[in-house]
Amino acid sequence: xxxxxxxxxxxxxxxVARALAVRGHTLRLLTRPGSDRRNLAGLDxxxxxxxxxxxxxxxxxxxxxxxxxxxxxxxxxWVPDPDAxxxxxxxxxxxxxxxxxxxxAERIVHxxxxxxxxxxxxxxxxxxxxxxxxxxxxxxxxxxxxxAEQAVLDLVRxxxxxxxxxxxxxxxxxxxxxxxxxxxxxxxxxxxxxxxYIDTGLNVVHVDDVAEGHVLALERGRVGQRYILGGxxxxxxxxxxxxxxxxxxxxxxxxLPEAVLWPAAFAMEQLAKVTGIVPMMTRDHLKMARKKMYFxxxxxxxxxxxxxxxxxxxxxxxxxxxxxxxxxxx
Numbered sequence: 533x534x535x536x537x538x539x540x541x542x543x544x545x546x547x548v549a550r551a552l553a554v555r556g557h558t559l560r561l562l563t564r565p566g567s568d569r570r571n572l573a574g575l576d577x578x579x580x581x582x583x584x585x586x587x588x589x590x591x592x593x594x595x596x597x598x599x600x601x602x603x604x605x606x607x608x609x610w611v612p613d614p615d616a617x618x619x620x621x622x623x624x625x626x627x628x629x630x631x632x633x634x635x636x637a638e639r640i641v642h643x644x645x646x647x648x649x650x651x652x653x654x655x656x657x658x659x660x661x662x663x664x665x666x667x668x669x670x671x672x673x674x675x676x677x678x679x680a681e682q683a684v685l686d687l688v689r690x691x692x693x694x695x696x697x698x699x700x701x702x703x704x705x706x707x708x709x710x711x712x713x714x715x716x717x718x719x720x721x722x723x724x725x726x727x728x729y730i731d732t733g734l735n736v737v738h739v740d741d742v743a744e745g746h747v748l749a750l751e752r753g754r755v756g757q758r759y760i761l762g763g764x765x766x767x768x769x770x771x772x773x774x775x776x777x778x779x780x781x782x783x784x785x786x787x788l789p790e791a792v793l794w795p796a797a798f799a800m801e802q803l804a805k806v807t808g809i810v811p812m813m814t815r816d817h818l819k820m821a822r823k824k825m826y827f828x829x830x831x832x833x834x835x836x837x838x839x840x841x842x843x844x845x846x847x848x849x850x851x852x853x854x855x856x857x858x859x860x861x862x
Contacts, residue, residue, distance in 0.1 A: 536597040536637075538562045538584075538628060539604030543708045543715070544643065544700065546571035547743035548603055553577075555747060562593045562604070571707045584624025590631035600632035601746060603643040605680075607673065609713050610814050612805070614672040621676035626683050633693045640695045641750050646735065646760060646827050647674040648681040649699060653823030655733070657765055660699070660758045660831055671816035681758075688756045696753035698746055701762035701827055704846045705739035706853040715850065721772045722779035722851050722860055728786035729769050730793070733824035736771060737763030738846035741838075748836040759836060764843040765826035778847045779860075790822070 535552055539545030540561040549572075552559060559577035563569065572579065582589030584604060594600055606620045625642065632640045650664035669675045681697060688695045708715035714736075720726050745761035753759060766774075773783040793813065800811035832838035854860035 533598030534558045534560050534578075534596055535599040535601070536560045536562060536594055536632070537601045537603060538593075539602070539643070540575075540577075541567045541569055541571050542604065542607075543571075543710070543712050544703055544739060544742055545603040546707050547705070547739045548601060548746045549575055549577065551740070551743040551747045552601075557599070560593065560597060562590075568709065570709060584620050584628060587627045587631065590628050591634065594628075594631045594635035594637065597632070597635060598638050599640070599750060600628070600635075600637045601641040601643070601750065602628045602632070603746070604628075605643070605645075605677070607712055608810070609671055609673050609816060610801075610811055611672060612808065617672050617676050618679070621673075622680045622683060625680040626687070629684055629687055629693060629695060633687075633691070638694065639750055640693065641746055641753070642681070642684045642695055642697045643746065644681040644684075644697050644699045644758070645677045646699050646701045646762065646825065648677040649758075649760070649827070651823050651825060655824050655826060657735075657826040657828040659828045660760060670819045671814075674820075685756065694755050696749045696755060697758040698749045698753075699758055699760045699827075700742045700745070701735035701737050701760065701825075703737050703739040703742045704850040706849055708739075708850065708853070709857070711854075711859070718775050718847065718850050719854050719860060721775040721784075722781065722854065723862075724781045726772055726784050728784050728788045729772055730788055730790060731768070732820075732822070733765060733767045733826055734771060735762040735765050735825060735827045736843050736846060737761065737840050738843075738849065741840040741846075745832060745836065745838050748832070748838055752836050754835070757835075759832040759838070760827050760829045761832055761838065761840075762827045762829040763840040763846065765824075766843065767824070774844060774847050775851065778844070778851050
């Protein structure tokens, strides 16, 4: 039987495709017309075109598929049209899950994000049961992922759909062609373009471990459950220092207080509205940074057999790939 994967041209999706291929899955990959297909190189798969805003194309893609993994999403922290992100991430997720169920899929995996979970913020790792508050969902991306996850779980509860949800943290590693927001931070640090840092923290994980977690959720996950796919919790200062060590750069040593950055963030946002160039920093970035985004993957470890590798390995692979792709010089 065939396994349908959405988002395979993207960073996480391309890693999931390779993890499925290793398991012997017959792959059908849903791509948008005109999408960049570099990440599909070397994959033995049927490629079909469709769009998350076109339910008919999703139904055609899902037809005859035993398994469906929905990984496609608009992953940006600043967008000129927030409604477009909501249509892709929320309405698109619901449409894809429904199409998979209508096609008779035996098991469906929905890729959410730790952005959809509650946070503690003081350095204590949150988990799948940490209560979520509206204040946790700063910015359109986090809000869209939260709304999508809630809508998908409502389908599970109401209609009994066979869906397992995974919540990746901040993946890094090969084939981050755009790059993603986390990848851009790694790339900038490796290139010596990050002279300072703010007091925050992230959970960082190798993208291939996230991919393996998707396959484990497909094979072993409990329907209606969420599983955090994370790696190590580290202060931003330590993350940047690790990247710089791998790239043979001097790490940033200047810690900037949030108040100093607000005017710059506002100015960058205004410039972005005029030029369309993605701002390096926004006010939402600063709001999110007030909490250390630390998470525990203990549930995935216990129930799925998830085993993330040390974060240094992820940084080494990311830097090496950026160099091989010509995105990082020196």
